[in-house]
Structures are given as structure tokens and as C-alpha cells.
Amino acid sequence: xxAPWPLWRKGAAAGGLILGVGILVWAALPDSEEKIEQAxxxxxVTSQGGDWYSPWKQGGTVRASGSGFVISGGLVMTNAHVVSxxxxxxxxxxxxxxxxxxxxxxxxxxxxxxxxxxxxxxxAREITPLDIGGLPTLLTRVRTYGYPAGGEKISRTEGVISRxxxxxxxxxxxxxxxxxxxxxxxxxxxxxGPVLQGTKVVGVxxxxxSRLNDVGFFIPTPVIKRFLKDIQDGRYDGYGEMGxxxxxxxxxxxxxFLGLPKDETGVVVDRVMPGTSGYGVVHPDDVILAIDGVxxxxxGTFNYHGHSVGFEQVAEEKQIGEMxxxxxxxxxxxxxxxxxxATYPDGDRMANQFDVLPRYYIYAGLVFMELDKxxxxxxGNFWENAGKSLLYDHFFKRMEHPEDKQQxxxxxxxxxxxxxxSPYMNRANAIVDTINGKTIEQLEDVPEALKLNKKEFHVLKxxxxxxxxVLARTVADKANGAIxxxxxxxxxxxx
Amino acid sequence: xKVHLRKWMGKTGLLLVLAVFAAGSAAWGEEFRGMxxxxxxxxxxxxxxxxxxRNEDTILGNAVVAGKGIxxxxxxxxxxxxxxxxxxxxxxxxxxxRLLKVDYELDMALLAVDSPEFWKDLQPLPLAAKPITAxxxxxxxxxxxxxxxxxxxxxxxxxxxxxxxxxxxxxxLRASTNMTGLGWAEVLTxxxxxxGMVSSHNRQEIQxxxxxxxRLFVEGATSGKKTAGFAHRGFAWQQTNHPxxxxxxxxxxxxxxxxxxxxxxxxxxxxxxxxxxxLVVLGRYYINPxxxxxxxxxxxxxxxxxxxxxxxxxxxxxxxxxxxIKKLELTxxxxxxxxxxxxxxxxxxxxxxxxxxxxxLQELNLEYLRSFGDNWQTQAPPRLVMEFGLNSLRETPAVxxxxxxxxxxxxxxxxxxxNSENAMVTKMNGIPxxxxxxxxxAIKTPVDGYQILETMPGQGRAxxxxxxxxxxxxxRRVGExxxxxxxxNQKMENTxxxxx
Numbered sequence: 001x002x003a004p005w006p007l008w009r010k011g012a013a014a015g016g017l018i019l020g021v022g023i024l025v026w027a028a029l030p031d032s033e034e035k036i037e038q039a040x041x042x043x044x045v046t047s048q049g050g051d052w053y054s055p056w057k058q059g060g061t062v063r064a065s066g067s068g069f070v071i072s073g074g075l076v077m078t079n080a081h082v083v084s085x086x087x088x089x090x091x092x093x094x095x096x097x098x099x100x101x102x103x104x105x106x107x108x109x110x111x112x113x114x115x116x117x118x119x120x121x122x123x124a125r126e127i128t129p130l131d132i133g134g135l136p137t138l139l140t141r142v143r144t145y146g147y148p149a150g151g152e153k154i155s156r157t158e159g160v161i162s163r164x165x166x167x168x169x170x171x172x173x174x175x176x177x178x179x180x181x182x183x184x185x186x187x188x189x190x191x192x193g194p195v196l197q198g199t200k201v202v203g204v205x206x207x208x209x210s211r212l213n214d215v216g217f218f219i220p221t222p223v224i225k226r227f228l229k230d231i232q233d234g235r236y237d238g239y240g241e242m243g244x245x246x247x248x249x250x251x252x253x254x255x256x257f258l259g260l261p262k263d264e265t266g267v268v269v270d271r272v273m274p275g276t277s278g279y280g281v282v283h284p285d286d287v288i289l290a291i292d293g294v295x296x297x298x299x300g301t302f303n304y305h306g307h308s309v310g311f312e313q314v315a316e317e318k319q320i321g322e323m324x325x326x327x328x329x330x331x332x333x334x335x336x337x338x339x340x341x342a343t344y345p346d347g348d349r350m351a352n353q354f355d356v357l358p359r360y361y362i363y364a365g366l367v368f369m370e371l372d373k374x375x376x377x378x379x380g381n382f383w384e385n386a387g388k389s390l391l392y393d394h395f396f397k398r399m400e401h402p403e404d405k406q407q408x409x410x411x412x413x414x415x416x417x418x419x420x421x422s423p424y425m426n427r428a429n430a431i432v433d434t435i436n437g438k439t440i441e442q443l444e445d446v447p448e449a450l451k452l453n454k455k456e457f458h459v460l461k462x463x464x465x466x467x468x469x470v471l472a473r474t475v476a477d478k479a480n481g482a483i484x485x486x487x488x489x490x491x492x493x494x495x
Numbered sequence: 496x497k498v499h500l501r502k503w504m505g506k507t508g509l510l511l512v513l514a515v516f517a518a519g520s521a522a523w524g525e526e527f528r529g530m531x532x533x534x535x536x537x538x539x540x541x542x543x544x545x546x547x548x549r550n551e552d553t554i555l556g557n558a559v560v561a562g563k564g565i566x567x568x569x570x571x572x573x574x575x576x577x578x579x580x581x582x583x584x585x586x587x588x589x590x591x592x593r594l595l596k597v598d599y600e601l602d603m604a605l606l607a608v609d610s611p612e613f614w615k616d617l618q619p620l621p622l623a624a625k626p627i628t629a630x631x632x633x634x635x636x637x638x639x640x641x642x643x644x645x646x647x648x649x650x651x652x653x654x655x656x657x658x659x660x661x662x663x664x665x666x667x668l669r670a671s672t673n674m675t676g677l678g679w680a681e682v683l684t685x686x687x688x689x690x691g692m693v694s695s696h697n698r699q700e701i702q703x704x705x706x707x708x709x710r711l712f713v714e715g716a717t718s719g720k721k722t723a724g725f726a727h728r729g730f731a732w733q734q735t736n737h738p739x740x741x742x743x744x745x746x747x748x749x750x751x752x753x754x755x756x757x758x759x760x761x762x763x764x765x766x767x768x769x770x771x772x773x774l775v776v777l778g779r780y781y782i783n784p785x786x787x788x789x790x791x792x793x794x795x796x797x798x799x800x801x802x803x804x805x806x807x808x809x810x811x812x813x814x815x816x817x818x819x820i821k822k823l824e825l826t827x828x829x830x831x832x833x834x835x836x837x838x839x840x841x842x843x844x845x846x847x848x849x850x851x852x853x854x855x856l857q858e859l860n861l862e863y864l865r866s867f868g869d870n871w872q873t874q875a876p877p878r879l880v881m882e883f884g885l886n887s888l889r890e891t892p893a894v895x896x897x898x899x900x901x902x903x904x905x906x907x908x909x910x911x912x913x914n915s916e917n918a919m920v921t922k923m924n925g926i927p928x929x930x931x932x933x934x935x936x937a938i939k940t941p942v943d944g945y946q947i948l949e950t951m952p953g954q955g956r957a958x959x960x961x962x963x964x965x966x967x968x969x970x971r972r973v974g975e976x977x978x979x980x981x982x983x984n985q986k987m988e989n990t991x992x993x994x995x
Contacts, residue, residue, distance in 0.1 A: 247956035251911040257945050257960040270957040284957060384873055388884035396878060399952045423737040457743045465731055466756050466770075470740040 035128045037154050039070040040193060042092045042147040043078055043102075043116070047085040050353070052374045053414070055360035055367070056489045061087065067146030067193030068116065069201065071132070074124030076102060076116040077224075078192030079206050080109045081171040083116065084354035091118055093127070094154045106231045109354050110238050112171040112206050112219065113227045114192075132221055132228070133200025135305050136161055136180070144184040144205050144216070146193025159184025159216075164307045167217060170207050173373065174351040175239075178313060179206075179217045186216025226317055240320045240341025242312065243276020244269055249287060249298040259332035260287055266329060267300035267311065274402040277342045286337075287329035291315070315341060346398070346407055349373065359495040361446050364476035365416035365483045366424070366469075368432065368446045371409040387429055389463060408442045412462070412469075416487050420479040424469055430462040443495050526645070526684050529560045529620030532582045532637035533568055533606075533680070534589065537575040542863040543902065545846035545855065546979050551577060555639050556679030558606060559689055560619045561713050566606040569680040569694050569704070570597050570660075573604045574842040581608060583617055585641030596716045599840040600661035601725060602694045602704060603712045620682070620689045622713065623706040625792045626666065627683075627690040628653050634674055634693070634701075636681040648672035648683065648701060655797040659694065660840040660861070662830070662888060663727050664799045667694075668703040677701055707792070708803065715806050722806035726827035728799050729762025730755050732774065736784040744773065745818060751781045752815060753798070759890060761834045763802050764825045769816060776813035777801045777825075802827065830888075836897055836929075837861060837887045847931055850981040851938070852961050852969040853906035854915065854948070858931055859883070859897040876917040878954060896930040900950070904977050908961055908969040918954035923947070 043066045051057045066082030068091065076091060083089055089102040100123045102116040118124070136142065144157045163181035184195070186205045195203035195218045203218030230236055246267040249255060254268065266289035272278045282288070289295070291314045294302050301308040315324055318341055326337040353374045361368045369375055371394055379386035393409050410432045415425050432440045435449035436459055450458055458476065460469040484492055533556045541547040554572065558581060561567035566581065573579060573594055580589040590613040597604040608614070627650055634646045651669040658665055668683075668691045677696035682689055683703060691703040715722050732753045735741055741748055752773035759765050768774065775781065778801035780788035788798045802810065809824040832838065841860040848857040857863070864883055867875035882897055889895060898920040903913050920928055923937035924947055938946055941963035948959045961969070970981045 245957075248911045251909070251960065253908065253945065253962045253965070254911065254958075254960040256962070257947075268956075271952050382873075388881045391877070392881045392885060396881070396953060423734065423740075457739060459743065467733055468740065468754070468756070470737065470743040472739040472742065475739070 036130065036196065036199065037094050037145065037156075039127050039130045040094055040145040040147075040154055041068050041070065041076060042066075042094075042152070043068050043076070043082055043192065044090040044092070044099075045083055045086050046088040047083075048087050049085040050357040050374070052358050052369070053378050055358035055369060055413075055494065056362075056491065058357070065147065065189055066191040067189065067205070069145070069192075069194040070124050070127045070129045071115075072129050074118065074121070074127075074129070075105065076118065077194075077204065078114050078116060079171070079204065079219075080107050080112045080114045080354070081206075082192045083107065083114050084109070084171075089116060091116065091123070092152075093123070106227075106236045107355065108227050108230070108236050108238060109172050109351070110169070110175040111177060111223055111227050112169050113204065113224065115231065130194055130196070130201045131199070132224055133197060133202050135164075135221055135307075136197050136202045137306065138162070138164060140197065142182055142184055142202060142218075143196050144182070144186055144190060144193060144218070145196065146190035146205060148185075148187040148189040155190075157185040162215070164220070164309070166310045166312070172351045174347060177223050177316060178220050178309065179223075180220045181215055181217055183214050184216060185214070186218070190216070222313070222317060226319075230319060237320045238343065240315065240318065240322075241273075241276045241344035241347060242278045242282075242315050242324075242339065242341070243273035243344065244278045244282055244288070245271050245273065246288065246300050248300065258285065258287060258329065260329055264289060264329065265298045266290075266296050267298065271399075273344075274398065275346050275407070276344050277339055281337060281339050282326065282328065283330065285330075288326055289329055289334065290327035292325050293327075349394075349408070357494060359443050360413075361443055361493040361495065362416070362480075362484065362489060363446070363450055363492070364471050364479055365418045365421045366412050366427075367414040367416065368410055368443060369413045370443050371411050371431070375411070375413065389431060390429060393431060410440045410443055410446060412460075416483055418479055418483045418486075420471065420476055420483075427462060427467070427469055430467065431464075432460060432462060433464075433466075434461045435459070447493065526620060526633065526635045526682065526687065527584065527637075527643040528616070528618045529689075530635055530637065530643075530682050531558050531560070531566065531617070532556070532585065532639075533558045533566075533572055533592070534580045534582070535572055535576045536578040536580075538577050539575050540841065540844075540846050540862065542841070542846060542857070542860065542866045545848040545857050545901070546850075548845075554679065557636050557681055559682045559692065560617050561605070561622060561689075561709070562619055562717060564607055564614060565595070565619075565713065565717060566592065566608065567692070567709060567713060568604050568606065569692060570599045570602045570604045571678075571694065572680050573597055573606070574599070574840075576843075579606060581606070581613070582637075583613065585637055585643060597843075598712065598725065599842065600658045600663040601665060601708065601712055602659055603692075603709065605713065605716050620684065620687070622710045623685070623688040623690045624710065626653060626705045626707050627668065627685060628793060630685075632670070632683045632685045632690055634672060634677065634681050634683055636677070636679070646672060646674040648674070651700070653705065653793060653796070655800055661835070662839070663725060663803075664797075665708060665725075665803060666705050666793065666796070666800055668701075668705050670701050670703070671699050672701055673699065711803070711806060723808045723827045724806055724829055725803050727762040727830045728802055729759045729765035729828060730768050731757035731759075732786065734784055734786050735773065741784065746773065746815075749784070751775050751783055753782055753784070753786045755814075757890075759834075759888065761828055761830055761889075763810065763827050764812075765828060767823055767825050768812075768814065771816070773815040774798075774812060775815060775820075776811070778804060778810050778812075834889050835887060836889050836895055837883050839887070848901075848982070849931055849934060850904070850970060850973055850979055851934075851948075852946075852966055853904045853909040853973050854900050854912070854959070855902035855904065855979075856898060856920065856931065856934060857901050859899050859919075863899075863901065878919065878951070879917060882919070898929050898931065898934060900955075904973050904979070906969055906973050906976070908965060908972075909959070912956065912959045915950065915955040915959060918950035920948060921951055922949040 048061045049059045051059045068076040068078035071077050091100040091102045100118045102118045105115045105117040107114040159182045166176050167179035169175045190205045193205045194201045203220050205218045208216045247270050249268045266287040269286040296311045324339040328337045349372045376383040436453040438449040458471040536553050538548040538551050541549050556572045558566040558568035579592040581592045582589050590608050590610050592606040592608050595605040631649045648670040656667045681693040683691040690706050693701050693703045695702045752775040755768050755772040782798040787795045812823045812825045838860040841862040864871050864875045900915045900918045924942050926937040928934050946961040946963050
């Protein structure tokens with residue numbers, strides 16, 4: 001057993017400061033298992049999210065635990081899903097019952113990573129921060145540290161890396177990034193804990209797959225390093241979205257149709273999602289031959305540190321606003337296409353929402369909200385009970401009709417019973433097409449369309465069938481306050 | 496005859512005990528003399544492999560003697576039938592029955608039996624002229640062991656609902672019972688009169704047809720008179736029961752009528768009603784703002800019942816149009832097959848399909864979706880389920896079906912296209928294509944030597960390209976390898992005939 005080293009002192013002597021973030025870089029590394037384990041913390045979180053059924057309320061509180069580890073500057077890295085919607089975060093050091101209160105400093109729901117800052121500055125004084133290493137190779141051994149099942153004692157498991165590939169990140173439910181599969185046990189409570197090779201962190205444990213036996217996944221260092229780079233300006237911006245959907249380029253007839261030389265490789269562009277960086281820049285039937293000078297294979301992969309990985313990884317390592325250079329085969333000729341990475345606002349609609357409360361507006365007992373994934377969860381985990389028109393609108397409409405500029409869909413999600421709306425109870429979950437002739441494209445349009453109308457009636461057209469909902473304006477105006485009061489709703493809106 | 500029956504009843508162990516229990520509102524009688532057991536051997540189309548039919552299977556059910564030489568049963572009992580046999584009194588022999596008429600939207604079928612011997616000792620059961628809307632009734636059925644069984648049920652309600660196959664709105668009986676294993680055209684009687692027939696059974700609830708509609712179906716099929724037949728509603732409507740909407744539409748409070756919201760290209764009222772009309776009267780009935788009529792037999796019921804109260808060519812209607820009262824004679828029309836983009840009853844005939852370079856193409860139909868299992872609504876490809884739920888009915892005059900790649904049979908010509916199963920086809924060679932007919936026309940004009948098929952975004956790859964001059968060889972390879980005739984109907988030009 002090695003005696004605890006006065007790590008804060010050693011680190012302070014050798015460390016530097018990364019400007020803009022205030023992260024101290026510690027050169028000293030833990031040189032023993034005991035020091036590694038000291039850097040691994042348990043995290044106890046009380047969270048409370050929004051209620052997408054009764055959006056004026058907050059949901060119930062939930063207590064859960066996860067893991068994390070100390071990185072440079074005494075900050076704690078963990079998974080975003082460990083600290084999402086957190087009301088209170090308590091960090092425990094290994095073998096130390098003293099609770100340390102922490103706050104979320106940065107959170108990236110798309111990468112399922114978060115950085116915590118512990119309020120008590122003495123927290124990390126005796127801890128040697130863990131350093132982030134490189135991308136491990138297949139079939140090498142890794143060790144996973146954490147506090148599975150909320151145990152107080154640290155757990156360490158070992159396993160082998162069995163796969164490195166793009167994978168869905170289930171926390172956001174709409175993102176895919178590089179991930180690494182291992183048979184080192186990763187269980188609930190392990191989330192946010194480090195995965196190490198030697199003394200270096202090679203990943204953050206984050207998810208498992210119930211359909212696979214004895215397999216867990218961790219977030220690899222390219223994703224972690226990109227996250228750390230992103231927050232250097234004091235804000236997490238997330239990923240740019242190329243929006244390019246591709247298919248393999250192995251069909252001889254298709255290759256001949258495109259006039260692609262036999263020795264040329266690349267991946268065929270099927271479509272480009274409207275609103276993304278690639279829209280209008282890259283076109284269907286383009287063949288992406290190379291990205292930033294890296295040759296793309298016919299199945300869309302390229303050689304990434306000896307691994308065959310999707311070409312998107314090149315864009316993944318860039319920040320929003322940075323340029324990509326695509327070598328594209330178009331109209332039987334090669335050309336260079338520059339592409340500037342930008343955010344994809346419509347992506348939020350498709351993702352799980354955290355740390356935000358639902359937007360809503362209530363008038364005459366009609367609850368208006370925007371259609372998003374969180375709202376659809378009211379109908380079951382797989383939205384199995386949602387109406388087909390809602391599911392079509394959410395998942396397919398914009399894809400099939402890119403010419404439709406409408407970015408958001410507004411619904412009447414509930415009708416709070418009152419005599420002013422009593423025959424309209426069955427209009428819940430109806431899509432609002434127009435109000436008083438104004439096309440409704442976002443939630444803010446609803447109060448505006450109602451406010452501007454000075455006629456005797458408000459006329460709402462619902463859904464594709466033109467179902468009509470009519471309210472007597474003055475009667476509805478008068479009833480509005482009483483309805484809010486009787487249902488205990490403090491505000492008629494949140495947006 | 497009485498003695499004979501007693502003997503027979505003794506042999507078959509007729510459930511006399513049940514008859515004692517039932518001696519309340521639903522009297523027992525000699526219903527067995529007007530009912531026969533029915534055995535149908537059927538071969539269902541295999542929508543997953545449309546060149547095949549599934550192995551034959553047999554179902555057992557019931558039919559009622561509905562008139563001289565006429566048996567009435569449900570359409571479910573005769574769909575895809577290869578052989579229909581009937582048996583009386585639970586004893587051999589079996590007699591071959593002929594299908595006279597089947598209506599899947601009504602879920603009814605009429606059968607004839609040519610053998611005079613069969614009809615001996617059978618007596619028609621009268622079909623009640625008025626619907627049962629409350630109370631108890633007797634459920635009659637023949638069991639597979641030759642026994643005749645009776646139980647009871649009680650009406651829950653009668654409501655207008657869309658038919659099981661298709662979209663015709665008809666009154667349907669909903670009732671409760673403790674009997675099990677129903678759903679095979681069991682006959683419902685009260686005092687020896689037929690009041691309905693079971694079409695489906697789920698736990699302790701049955702749904703069934705009602706006798707007035709059964710009478711109309713039999714009369715329509717047997718009277719020899721030319722009728723317009725049963726008809727669909729050709730418009731969408733909404734209630735006017737909210738004071739604000741009443742006032743907005745310029746109606747007095749409590750005024751009768753519903754708002755016509757949409758008019759379809761076909762069906763009753765198509766081309767005659769206009770969007771914005773207030774439909775006040777249909778048939779003999781005023782329509783209240785909730786969309787109900789006060790019917791002498793059904794009580795308060797949805798007004799669309801009136802569409803199929805007779806089989807006349809027209810039905811009178813009164814609308815308020817632009818503030819003026821207008822009398823109309825609405826033509827009663829039935830949706831034709833082409834009015835459905837997605838065929839709701841793909842029975843009794845071979846499936847049309849096309850094999851194209853390893854792609855199997857067919858027009859989407861309900862049976863294809865149902866082939867994904869009992870939970871097809873969640874198990875079938877979601878986009879296709881949505882198309883059925885949202886756009887099953889054609890709403891523009893242009894003929895549109897939904898053409899899908901239902902299967903991919905691996906071949907070198909479709910290398911890289913394997914994930915195209917269940918994609919909806921949008922174009923062929925640049926021409927919008929939504930049917931097999933359109934597809935067959937479009938492949939006659941390849942583009943610069945290529946056959947180019949495009950699919951709906953988000954369903955596999957967007958475009959599939961084939962060399963036109965290699966299609967013949969490709970189709971031959973696929974046909975030989977998978978033992979598949981390449982076309983379910985029309986033979987393609989420039990390609991060989993069946994490969995077998």
C-alpha cells in the first residue's frame with residue numbers, strides 16, 4: 001500500500017491553465033491503483049424533470065446514483081444522463097463519507113457527457129486527476145471503475161474491447177457517435193465511471209444493450225476530447241450536422257450509371273436533410289470520394305487509427321463553424337466541395353429533452369404545445385398509442401416534404417373541461433393548421449393569432465381534414481382566467 | 496318429425512339444461528332446424544410470397560336458412576374458399592355449397608346448395624324486421640362434434656361503425672356473453688326469429704350483424720330487382736353542437752344539421768354536397784347538431800344509418816347552402832376497388848405482383864399488413880401502417896395505389912439494394928408510379944439504358960439503378976433460383992415468360 005501523496009501540491013507545481021475554461025492541467029498521473037480509485041467518485045442525484053402532459057407542472061423527484069472521475073482542475077467528469085434535470089448533486093469520494101455538493105458546469109446531452117464543479121475547493125486536494133488517453137485498439141484489455149448498483153465501495157471489472165463503431169447514444173435518443181463495446185461489466189451505477197488502460201482514461205462507461213449478453217459500451221476518447229475542446233470557450237455548443245444520408249456504392253449498374261471510374265471508391269448520397277449543413281451543398285447521387293483528404297470506401301467507412309469507421313467521424317471531431325473539404329463525384333466529374341458545419345435546430349424535436357421545461361400556451365382551456373419526442377412519450381415508451389397523424393408528422397412529414405418550411409407542429413394537447421369548450425373534448429391531440437386564417441408554425445403564433453383577431457369568433461382549423469373549432473371570442477376571453485384558476489395553473493404560457 | 500327430432504336430440508346431447516336457464520327473456524326454440532354447420536376449406540394468398548398460396552386450412556362455422564334454397568353466413572366464413580360444405584343436424588353427409596354473393600364490407604355471404612336432399616327437413620328462420628337494441632337473446636351454434644348448442648347473450652349497444660373490411664358505415668351489435676369460442680357466424684335469435692349473426696368475439700364481448708341489414712342483403716341478392724346496393728358515405732362531417740359554431744355558421748341555437756367538411760370523389764353525396772353545406776335532413780330524418788337521428792327502431796343513432804336503410808338509387812337530403820334551404824337527391828354510391836388506395840379485402844383472387852431484378856413489387860393491401868401478425872399495427876413497417884391509417888381512401892380523382900417493394904430476393908443485380916424491403920415506390924424512370932400498371936408502363940421507357948426506381952425518403956436507399964439490357968437475364972436467374980414466376984398478372988415485354 002502506498003501512502004497518499006500530497007497530489008494537489010504536486011499537481012499545482014506542474015500544472016498549467018487552459019485559458020477560457022479554467023481547467024488546470026495536471027501533469028502528474030496516478031501511479032498506483034489506489035490513486036486511480038481515489039479519483040473515482042460516486043454521484044448521488046435528485047432530479048426533477050418537466051411534465052409534458054400537464055406542462056405547467058413539474059414531474060416527481062427521482063433519486064439515482066452514478067459514477068464519475070476527477071479530471072484536471074478538480075472537475076468531475078460523468079455522464080449527462082447521471083445529472084440530467086438535477087436539483088441536487090452530491091459527490092462522494094472513495095472511502096470518504098463526507099458529502100460534497102456539486103453543480104453542473106457543462107453538459108452535452110448529445111454526447112452523454114457532463115462536467116461537474118464541486119463547491120468545496122478542498123474536495124480534490126488529495127486526488128490525482130485522471131488523464132485522458134488515446135483510442136484503444138481491438139482485443140486489448142480495459143478496466144472499468146465505478147459504483148454499480150449504488151454501492152458505497154468502488155468496483156473494478158476487467159474485459160476486452162470487442163468492437164469500435166458508430167452507435168446510437170440512447171440518452172438523447174437521436175444521436176450516434178463513436179462508441180466502444182467491451183465485455184468488462186457495465187451495470188447501472190457504473191454510468192459516468194472511467195474505463196482505463198494503464199493509468200489513462202480511454203473512455204467513460206455509459207450504456208448497455210439488454211439484447212446482448214455481458215456487453216457494455218463506453219464513450220471513447222475522441223468524443224471526450226471533442227467535448228472538452230468544445231467547452232473551452234465556456235459554453236457547450238454541440239455538434240454540427242452534415243445531414244447527409246448515404247448508401248453503399250457497390251452496385252455495378254449504379255456505379256456505371258454515375259460514370260464512376262472502376263478504381264474510384266466512395267459512398268453515394270441518397271438525400272440531404274433540409275436545415276442541415278449539407279443541404280444545398282451536397283446533392284443526391286453525389287459520391288463522396290474523400291473527406292478532408294481521407295479516402296472514403298464504398299461502404300462509407302475510412303481507416304481511422306486502424307479501425308474501419310464511418311466517414312462522419314471526420315466531421316465529428318470538428319466544432320461548429322469549422323470547414324470540411326469534400327471530394328465529390330458529381331455529373332461524371334470530380335470537384336471539391338467545402339462544407340461549413342452548422343447546428344441543426346430541428347434535431348431537438350427528435351431528441352429526448354433534459355434540463356428544460358415544456359413550452360405551452362393555454363387559452364379557453366385548450367392546451368397548446370409543440371409536437372416533439374417528449375410529448376409523444378405520453379403515449380408509451382414506443383409511442384404505440386399515439387395517433388398515426390402525429391407519428392407521421394413527427395417522423396416522416398418533413399423528410400417526405402422538404403419543400404414544407406414548417407419547422408414545428410403545434411397541437412391542442414389537452415382540453416381542460418369548461419363550458420366554453422365542452423363539445424371540443426375530443427379535439428385533444430389534434431394538429432392546429434390555422435387560427436383565424438393564420439398558419440400556425442410555432443407556439444408563439446397561437447397567442448398572436450388570437451390577439452390580432454377582433455372578430456366575434458376565433459376559428460381554428462385542425463388537421464388535414466379541416467375540422468373546425470370555433471370559440472366566441474369575448475366569452476372565451478372571460479373564461480380564460482377562471483379556467484386557469486380552477487386548474488391551479490399559475491401562468492397561461494411558458495415560452 | 497317430432498319423434499325423429501327427439502331421437503336426434505337425445506343422440507347429440509342437446510343442451511336442454513341451458514334451455515331451462517334461458518327461459519326468461521330469450522326463449523329457446525327449434526332454431527337448429529333453420530341452421531346448418533358449415534365447413535370451408537380455404538387457401539389464403541401468401542402476401543409475403545405473392546406467387547404462392549398458403550397451405551389449405553379448414554374452418555367450421557354456421558349458416559342460417561334465410562329463404563328458400565338460400566343460406567346466409569358471414570363473409571369471413573367463405574373468404575378464399577376452395578370448397579364450402581354444409582351439414583344439417585350435425586350428421587353426415589356433407590353437401591357442397593355454392594357461393595352466390597359475398598360482401599366483405601357487410602361481412603355477409605349467401606350460399607346455395609344444389610342437392611334437393613339437403614333442404615329436406617330444413618326450415619327457414621325468419622329474419623326480424625326490427626333491430627334488437629336491448630335485452631337478451633339466444634346464441635345458436637353447431638359444434639364440430641355434431642352437437643347443437645345454445646347460450647345467451649345480452650345487448651350492450653348498437654352503434655354505427657366502419658365495417659371490418661373497408662369503410663362502409665353500418666349498424667353493428669355489441670353484446671356480452673359467457674360463451675367461448677364464438678365468431679363463426681353463430682346465429683342470434685329471439686323467439687325463433689333471427690336478430691343477428693356473430694362476426695367477431697373477443698373475451699366476453701361479441702360483435703355482430705343485425706337482422707334488418709341481413710334482410711336487406713338477402714332481398715337485394717334474391718329479389719331479381721335491380722338496386723343500387725349498399726352505399727358508402729362520400730363526405731366528411733362535423734357536429735354543430737357548440738353554441739359558438741352554431742352562431743358562427745349563422746344557425747339558430749338548437750338548429751338541426753351537421754357541417755359538411757369535406758367531399759370525397761366517390762360515395763353518397765360526392766359531387767352533390769359542397770363543403771360548408773349544413774346537412775339538415777337525410778332520408779326521412781332530421782339530423783340533430785350531434786349528428787344523430789331519432790329512429791323509430793334504433794332510437795337515437797348516428798345519421799349515416801340512413802344511407803343504407805334502403806337500396807334505392809337515391810336518398811333525399813336537405814341542406815342549408817349559402818343561407819338558403821336546398822333539396823337534393825343524393826345518389827347512393829358504393830366505393831369501387833379503385834376508390835381504395837390500399838385494398839382492404841384482398842381475397843378470393845391471386846395477388847398481382849412483379850418481380851424485377853430480385854425486387855418483388857406489389858400494391859399495398861390490408862392482407863399484406865396483417866401478414867405481420869395479430870399485432871400488425873405495431874409489428875408491420877410503421878410507414879406502411881400509417882399509410883393505411885391515414886390515406887387508405889383515395890381523396891383525389893387521380894387513380895393512386897401504393898406500390899411497395901415487398902421483398903428483395905438477393906441477386907447480383909440488386910447488390911447493395913438489400914435494405915429496400917417495404918419501401919414505397921415513387922417513380923420509375925422519372926415517371927411518378929403508384930401502381931403495378933403504372934410501373935409496367937414506365938419500365939418500357941428506360942433512361943439512357945437504365946431502369947431507375949425511386950423510393951420514398953427514409954425507406955432504404957432513395958434510388959435503385961438497373962441496366963435495362965440485363966433485366967431479362969436477371970429475371971431469369973431470380974425465377975430459376977427462387978422458383979418464382981416473375982409476374983403475377985401481365986407478362987412484361989422484353990422478358991421471358993414464366994421460367995418454370
